[in-house]
Amino acid sequence: MEHTTNFRSAFIEVADDSPVSAATEPPLNPQKKSSARTVYELLREQPYVYTSDDLLFSLYAQKQAASEEDKHALRITFFSKGQPCMRTSDLPKKYGWGIHFDEAAKMALIPLGSAEYEELRNDPNLKHEKAMCSART
Numbered sequence: 001m002e003h004t005t006n007f008r009s010a011f012i013e014v015a016d017d018s019p020v021s022a023a024t025e026p027p028l029n030p031q032k033k034s035s036a037r038t039v040y041e042l043l044r045e046q047p048y049v050y051t052s053d054d055l056l057f058s059l060y061a062q063k064q065a066a067s068e069e070d071k072h073a074l075r076i077t078f079f080s081k082g083q084p085c086m087r088t089s090d091l092p093k094k095y096g097w098g099i100h101f102d103e104a105a106k107m108a109l110i111p112l113g114s115a116e117y118e119e120l121r122n123d124p125n126l127k128h129e130k131a132m133c134s135a136r137t
Contacts, residue, residue: 005052005085006105007127011120012086014112015093015131023096023111035059036090040097040109047108052086052101092131100126 014020026036038059042050050058057075086107091097096112100120110117120126 003082005056007052007085007101007107007129008105009103009125010101010127010129011110011123012092012099012101012129012131013121014096014098015133017133018093018096018112018131020094020096020112022113023109026090026095034090036095039089040091040095043099043107043109048102048106050107051105052107053105055107087129087132089131093134 026034026040028037039055042055057078060078061071061075086092086099089099091109092099098110098112098117098120099107100110101107110120121128
């Protein structure tokens with residue numbers, strides 16, 4: 001059975017314990033880009049292009065230096081067990097970015113503090129999820 005991290009017609013809201021009150025860019029480390037920075041750049045440059053599954057697998061395949069021939073089998077193995085979804089990303093946990101998923105499961109970043117964030121946060125037609133809290137209770 002293949003697991004999925006995709007959401008459809010959903011909005012992941014910023015975590016309750018987020019340290020920011022408005023969206024901020026993840027820091028840029030020229031030596032090694034963090035996964036939060038990589039995802040931030042991809043989704044800011046190309047909103048509603050990636051599903052969560054496609055994005056997470058793409059990052060994994062890059063880390064594995066997978067060839068095009070190996071990607072199909074690697075994807076099956078990768079999704080044969082559950083993977084952390086975007087609720088665990090530092091973008092909604094630490095940096096103040098909501099994540100909107102359209103009906104095709106394509107996602108875009110929505111900045112906390114924007115009118116668009118409030119509109120999506122209050123949209124009764126969307127499934128609402130909170131990002132995972134960083135602190136354990």
